Amino acid sequence: MERNSARRPRVGAYRLAGLLAAGIFLISSVAANAQTVERVVHISVDGLNVAMLRGLLDDSPELVPGFSRLIDEGAYTFNARTDYNYTTTVPNHVSMITGRPVVQPEGQPDTVHHGITTNGPAQSATIHSIGNLALGYIPSVFDAVHDRGLGTAFFASKTRLAAFVERSYNAQYGAPDTLGADDGRDKIDDYFNLDGDSDAAVTNFLAAMDAAPRTYSLVHIVDPDYAGHASDWESDEYRDAVLATDERVMRILDYVGSDADFAGKTAVLLTTDHGGAGENHTDPLVGGSYTIPAFLWGPDIPAGVDFYSLLANRTDPGDARPDYNAPQQPLRNGDTGNLALALLGLPPVSGSSMIPVLSLSPDPIPGDIDRSGSVDRLDLALFAGHFGTTGATWETGDFDGDGNATLVDLALLQTNLTHAAADSPQAASVPEPPALVLATLAAVAIVAPSRWRR
Numbered sequence: 001m002e003r004n005s006a007r008r009p010r011v012g013a014y015r016l017a018g019l020l021a022a023g024i025f026l027i028s029s030v031a032a033n034a035q036t037v038e039r040v041v042h043i044s045v046d047g048l049n050v051a052m053l054r055g056l057l058d059d060s061p062e063l064v065p066g067f068s069r070l071i072d073e074g075a076y077t078f079n080a081r082t083d084y085n086y087t088t089t090v091p092n093h094v095s096m097i098t099g100r101p102v103v104q105p106e107g108q109p110d111t112v113h114h115g116i117t118t119n120g121p122a123q124s125a126t127i128h129s130i131g132n133l134a135l136g137y138i139p140s141v142f143d144a145v146h147d148r149g150l151g152t153a154f155f156a157s158k159t160r161l162a163a164f165v166e167r168s169y170n171a172q173y174g175a176p177d178t179l180g181a182d183d184g185r186d187k188i189d190d191y192f193n194l195d196g197d198s199d200a201a202v203t204n205f206l207a208a209m210d211a212a213p214r215t216y217s218l219v220h221i222v223d224p225d226y227a228g229h230a231s232d233w234e235s236d237e238y239r240d241a242v243l244a245t246d247e248r249v250m251r252i253l254d255y256v257g258s259d260a261d262f263a264g265k266t267a268v269l270l271t272t273d274h275g276g277a278g279e280n281h282t283d284p285l286v287g288g289s290y291t292i293p294a295f296l297w298g299p300d301i302p303a304g305v306d307f308y309s310l311l312a313n314r315t316d317p318g319d320a321r322p323d324y325n326a327p328q329q330p331l332r333n334g335d336t337g338n339l340a341l342a343l344l345g346l347p348p349v350s351g352s353s354m355i356p357v358l359s360l361s362p363d364p365i366p367g368d369i370d371r372s373g374s375v376d377r378l379d380l381a382l383f384a385g386h387f388g389t390t391g392a393t394w395e396t397g398d399f400d401g402d403g404n405a406t407l408v409d410l411a412l413l414q415t416n417l418t419h420a421a422a423d424s425p426q427a428a429s430v431p432e433p434p435a436l437v438l439a440t441l442a443a444v445a446i447v448a449p450s451r452w453r454r
């Protein structure tokens with residue numbers, strides 16, 4: 001025993017510095033892991049208005065198990081927004097994939113918007129040929145994923161939308177890949193569209209993911225929009241279309257939750273291009289059209305929380321309809337492509353302007369033993385009382401999850417130690433942080449060998 005401890009090297013300054021550096025590294029990798037997934041399934045439900053969905057969720061959640069699950073297990077809001085000026089399918093979907101407003105916001109540069117105002121593009125048109133000509137090529141979330149050597153998919157059920165998007169990013173019209181290895185100009189690896197048949201879109205999507213799981217997938221479900229136009233946005237037919245949509249969503253959630261290539265490493269992000277009221281949705285001044293739901297579900301996404309609580313630079317607009325110059329921006333469907341990229345740990349679409357900032361904090365800060373929200377003198381005092389504990393938990397000083405309260409844990413704590421006021425009266429008698437860290441380190445160097453021998 002004596003020889004053992006005598007041979008053990010003293011805790012020297014260099015070793016401590018190394019441990020502190022290791023602590024910093026651990027923290028940054030913990031933070032990155034908390035916010036990234038390997039795959040995102042981005043679902044756009046065409047014409048999904050808030051009134052019907054909320055009514056179903058409130059009155060008969062058993063009829064909408066898919067949406068119920070998104071709410072119970074993830075983040076959600078019923079108060080996101082469409083584009084400010086347009087509440088139609090093609091312009092809003094182009095915003096989703098490009099991260100840009102439809103038209104130039106007043107006072108902003110002419111390179112901010114994508115410029116696709118038509119809801120019925122000609123069969124030869126591309127986003128680049130009829131969009132904002134000041135931009136030339138208009139990159140998308142498909143470019144951002146594909147050009148990094150990752151797989152993409154687009155499964156849809158509305159031809160005038162799907163064909164236009166697919167054409168814009170195919171082998172002929174997609175831009176050369178100048179990022180890293182050349183993955184070719186075709187930005188969308190798997191493409192499927194059958195007008196009016198979202199069941200086929202989802203069935204083919206799941207089959208394609210079985211064959212080749214992709215990093216980013218956009219799945220478009222048309223049913224509510226077509227039912228809304230055929231009847232209206234409050235009709236039984238519309239309600240049935242939302243129920244049918246729920247069944248498709250449930251199938252995707254079941255697949256993503258159980259397939260080995262997706263389970264535990266996939267986020268599902270669901271929103272819509274526009275809502276609807278009465279028999280239409282084209283008036284951007286109508287609340288039922290510009291007010292839309294949004295859902296985020298996946299590992300590290302807290303359950304049952306307001307979507308806005310996870311966004312650092314987005315604010316619930318209440319009843320307002322903020323334009324793109326408003327200091328507090330709402331979450332918009334045009335944010336969701338870049339949100340998908342953020343979830344994947346990738347930078348936003350090149351040149352895009354709608355860039356929501358995710359701020360997930362699923363775990364306490366390493367060192368925050370008492371989970372007060374900050375690491376302070378009391379945490380350090382508590383840690384000193386547990387140092388060397390084997391079989392330790394968070395409460396007894398294990399922050400890196402190795403089951404022991406070690407110098408690495410102290411380093412994590414020290415890195416996060418704030419000089420803010422103590423979080424409890426007990427801490428008032430504890431010395432100021434710099435002195436205490438030195439004192440604790442000295443104590444550690446003395447007591448460590450005997451603790452480690454056990």
Ligand SMILES: [Zn+2]
Binds near residue numbers: 281
């Ligand atoms: Zn429509």
